[in-house]
Amino acid sequence: MSNNDRNIVLQAEGLCKSFSVVGEKLKVLEEIDLKLKKSSSLSIRGDSGCGKTTLLNLLARLEPADSGLLHWGAKIINAQDKPCSKEANWRAKYIGVVYQSYYLIPELTVLENVMMSVRLSKLSLTNYKERALQLLEEMGVGNKCQQIPTKLSGGERQRVAIARALVNNPVVILADEPTGNLDERTGGEVMDLLLNTCSKEGTSLILVTHNPNYARATEQSSFLKDGRLIYE
Amino acid sequence: MKSAWPLFLAWKQLFPSQRKVSFFSLLAIIGVALGVNVMIVVVAFMQGFQQKFRTDIIDSQGHARAVPLHRQLDWRESVETIKGKSQVSKVTPYLQGHLLVQNRDYNAVPFSMGIEPTDGNGVLPINEFLKNGHIAIQGYDSKDLTPVPTTQTLEDDVVFITQQVANRLGVRPSTILQIYDLNKSENNSISKGDISVVRLDPFVKSGEWVIEFSNDQNFSLRNALGTIERHASLGSGPPDLGWGYPKFDIKEGDYPFASGDIYKFQVFRSSILEVYSPSMIENAKSDEMAPPREVRVGGIFEVPWQGFHADALFGTRRFMEDMRGEVDVCDGFFIKFKSEFFEDEGRLGQLCTKLEDDLDGDWSVMPWFVENAWFFDLLKFEEYLMVLIMIPIGLVAAFAIAIALMTTVLRKIREIGLLVAMGGSRFAVGTIFCFQGFIIGSMGALLGCALALLFIRYRDSLMNFIVTRIAGEEGQAGVTQFYDFYSLDVPYPWESEQSLSTFLTFILFAILVSTVAGLLPAWRAARMNPAEALRSE
Ligand SMILES: Nc1ncnc2c1ncn2[C@@H]1O[C@H](COP(=O)(O)OP(=O)(O)OP(=O)(O)O)[C@@H](O)[C@H]1O
Ligand SMILES: [Mg+2]
Numbered sequence A: 001m002s003n004n005d006r007n008i009v010l011q012a013e014g015l016c017k018s019f020s021v022v023g024e025k026l027k028v029l030e031e032i033d034l035k036l037k038k039s040s041s042l043s044i045r046g047d048s049g050c051g052k053t054t055l056l057n058l059l060a061r062l063e064p065a066d067s068g069l070l071h072w073g074a075k076i077i078n079a080q081d082k083p084c085s086k087e088a089n090w091r092a093k094y095i096g097v098v099y100q101s102y103y104l105i106p107e108l109t110v111l112e113n114v115m116m117s118v119r120l121s122k123l124s125l126t127n128y129k130e131r132a133l134q135l136l137e138e139m140g141v142g143n144k145c146q147q148i149p150t151k152l153s154g155g156e157r158q159r160v161a162i163a164r165a166l167v168n169n170p171v172v173i174l175a176d177e178p179t180g181n182l183d184e185r186t187g188g189e190v191m192d193l194l195l196n197t198c199s200k201e202g203t204s205l206i207l208v209t210h211n212p213n214y215a216r217a218t219e220q221s222s223f224l225k226d227g228r229l230i231y232e
Numbered sequence B: 001m002k003s004a005w006p007l008f009l010a011w012k013q014l015f016p017s018q019r020k021v022s023f024f025s026l027l028a029i030i031g032v033a034l035g036v037n038v039m040i041v042v043v044a045f046m047q048g049f050q051q052k053f054r055t056d057i058i059d060s061q062g063h064a065r066a067v068p069l070h071r072q073l074d075w076r077e078s079v080e081t082i083k084g085k086s087q088v089s090k091v092t093p094y095l096q097g098h099l100l101v102q103n104r105d106y107n108a109v110p111f112s113m114g115i116e117p118t119d120g121n122g123v124l125p126i127n128e129f130l131k132n133g134h135i136a137i138q139g140y141d142s143k144d145l146t147p148v149p150t151t152q153t154l155e156d157d158v159v160f161i162t163q164q165v166a167n168r169l170g171v172r173p174s175t176i177l178q179i180y181d182l183n184k185s186e187n188n189s190i191s192k193g194d195i196s197v198v199r200l201d202p203f204v205k206s207g208e209w210v211i212e213f214s215n216d217q218n219f220s221l222r223n224a225l226g227t228i229e230r231h232a233s234l235g236s237g238p239p240d241l242g243w244g245y246p247k248f249d250i251k252e253g254d255y256p257f258a259s260g261d262i263y264k265f266q267v268f269r270s271s272i273l274e275v276y277s278p279s280m281i282e283n284a285k286s287d288e289m290a291p292p293r294e295v296r297v298g299g300i301f302e303v304p305w306q307g308f309h310a311d312a313l314f315g316t317r318r319f320m321e322d323m324r325g326e327v328d329v330c331d332g333f334f335i336k337f338k339s340e341f342f343e344d345e346g347r348l349g350q351l352c353t354k355l356e357d358d359l360d361g362d363w364s365v366m367p368w369f370v371e372n373a374w375f376f377d378l379l380k381f382e383e384y385l386m387v388l389i390m391i392p393i394g395l396v397a398a399f400a401i402a403i404a405l406m407t408t409v410l411r412k413i414r415e416i417g418l419l420v421a422m423g424g425s426r427f428a429v430g431t432i433f434c435f436q437g438f439i440i441g442s443m444g445a446l447l448g449c450a451l452a453l454l455f456i457r458y459r460d461s462l463m464n465f466i467v468t469r470i471a472g473e474e475g476q477a478g479v480t481q482f483y484d485f486y487s488l489d490v491p492y493p494w495e496s497e498q499s500l501s502t503f504l505t506f507i508l509f510a511i512l513v514s515t516v517a518g519l520l521p522a523w524r525a526a527r528m529n530p531a532e533a534l535r536s537e
Helices: A003-007 A052-059 A085-094 A110-120 A125-138 A154-166 A184-201 A212-217 B005-014 B023-061 B075-084 B126-133 B163-169 B278-285 B317-324 B345-358 B373-411 B413-421 B426-457 B459-482 B497-527 B530-535
Strands: A008-021 A024-037 A041-046 A067-072 A075-078 A095-098 A172-176 A204-208 A220-225 A228-231 B064-068 B088-098 B100-103 B106-108 B111-115 B142-144 B158-162 B175-179 B194-199 B207-213 B218-223 B229-233 B247-251 B262-268 B272-276 B293-301 B312-316 B332-337 B363-367
Touching: A003 A008, A008 A052, A008 A204, A024 A052, A024 A204, A024 A228, A041 A052, A041 A184, A041 A212, A052 A067, A052 A172, A052 A204, A052 B530, A085 B426, A095 A154, A110 A125, A110 A154, A110 B005, A125 A154, A125 A184, A154 A172, A154 A184, A172 A184, A184 A204, A184 A212, B005 B023, B005 B426, B023 B373, B023 B426, B023 B497, B064 B075, B064 B345, B075 B088, B075 B332, B088 B317, B100 B163, B106 B163, B111 B317, B126 B158, B126 B293, B158 B163, B158 B272, B163 B293, B207 B247, B272 B278, B293 B312, B293 B317, B312 B317, B332 B345, B345 B363, B373 B413, B373 B426, B373 B497, B413 B426, B413 B530, B426 B459, B426 B497
Parallel strands: A041 A204, A041 A220, A095 A172, A172 A204, B111 B312, B158 B293
Antiparallel strands: A008 A024, A008 A067, A067 A075, A220 A228, B064 B332, B064 B363, B088 B111, B088 B332, B100 B106, B100 B272, B142 B175, B158 B312, B175 B262, B194 B247, B207 B218, B207 B262, B218 B229, B272 B293
């Protein structure tokens, strides 16, 4: 590994993934190479069904790839192995996720939802509560801490989800169309918050989006087509 | 607490933030609680009945019975040997056999037992039996003042018989009624004091007795025939006319007695029975008809244990000897040990064996549970029955909880996917559902125990309420005759080890079943592919 690689927080080498659909093999990803530097951001665009979500799932080790290698910082993972619980523990601290749907847990308050991240990464609740409140404040939902998520608007929910992804200081955020369910104005606000907070906190970001404006806001933009990443 | 997030989530899914409790968990917990409650109550009551049967059996035959292995002439010596043992509290020698008892054309052949009148209340609580069998006559214009007979009235020409024998023969012991004069209701006024009868022996004659006050202190006691009249004052009390006459007692009330206060009493003498022994009947065949032995009915008794002879008679040992035409014989002893020995069957057995040795092997000493082995078969059967009932109940509960949790898993597929994406291991995600089962089981079990304690605490009023609703006031008397739940001893868990183990068993059972019920949903959740879970709509 060269010195240069020290700065790389997430790297994929030759990731391939295919699904078998009704007996036929559907190749989704072919030889994906990707390098993400610390505190940098990368946007991925592509047609619907081209494999963007699949790529993020492989990077987060939610499912095994057909072949390829993954680097989570210094940790090297064989991408075709089945994800194990040791990786789950790494993932808890290393990667934060934001999805198009917010996936907040309805039985918990907003604050408890954010603190779930802290619980899962086995960090001290008391130490991180302050940070959670501060993040919610920055996201503009500081006054909703004790609300339950079903009483929030879509934009508010996504802000909470972003706070949840960031609260335990992950190295990388994987965001899959975080504004997909929001109207343009709200989406713009949420996207600004996400981008600004990531760059302020020095968190690397991979952003999957359909919106070219948001894509342009990241340091690097790419396009997923025919199973390959094309950098612009 | 850092790693306990599955427990935290399990708790929160049952008791969500900003809401008191979820409907599902409320139902599940109440369900488990009711189940645990019913099981504990049923078992506790069964144990209460078992305990009652035990004491009833022991009451009717003592802890052990010694039977001579060959004709003993020196049985009195053996009695002394047994009495000398430090562990023994009471010994009662007895004679037994069957006698033909007749009243006019009615007859019965009760199982008859002769005991020493002096220790008549020794091993067998005959006075208790007499109390059970005593039935006061309910009259519209009279009040039954007959005192409950005791073994003190037992002599050679007196017998006690069971209710069933008395009914068959149409006989009764001596009885005394206070007759109310309906025209002079003031005389019945309760506040004027109470006249009771403290002794009514089996030899009193039928007749009427009158107590009449001449002023607030002095009164006369006389019979209606006018052959007897005694004057007395409240200070000295009513005179004792001796054996063969009723003895009264007067208690003063709030208002003093007044001149002209008259109290009338009617005495009915006890029935006379003609008794034949088997040998007398044998002789009758050869035309040597001996006159029957005439005895008085001294009292009617009832043995609480249903297994005891329904037709039975108690007389003195000498009466039985006379009937058998033998002198100084004994068929065996009833033995009662001191209380520290009879709770433990094993020790009781050892004690009996040791007693046999001490009696030089002339006597066989049988503990009550050997003689009543069937009783333990019954208990075993009852236990099996309980297990048989418990298994399906447990299964039904487990299925209900499993299905409910399974629905939760399916409803929360995407949340489960997210938890894995956020760094939860799939195993840990699965344990959320086991924990939910565990929480439901624990809370339900505790609630069920609380309910069971309440039930045991208020069982009498509850049973009373239920039985009167179903059977009515009169039916209740009938029910209590068979299932005397009022006298049932149902101990709290802090009072008896058996009760404690019942409670603990069902707590553990409920927790175990509920937790196991969570296993299937847990496995389902853990098996889920997180990527697909997140995709699912
Ligand atoms: N588990 C699966 N089994 C079979 N095919 C799958 C599976 N998951 C994804 N696919 C297929 O892989 C392809 C890529 O899916 P993916 O969700 O990654 O697309 P996407 O780029 O995220 O699309 P969108 O922009 O609409 O979200 C699709 O054609 C989809 O049908
Ligand atoms: Mg997608």
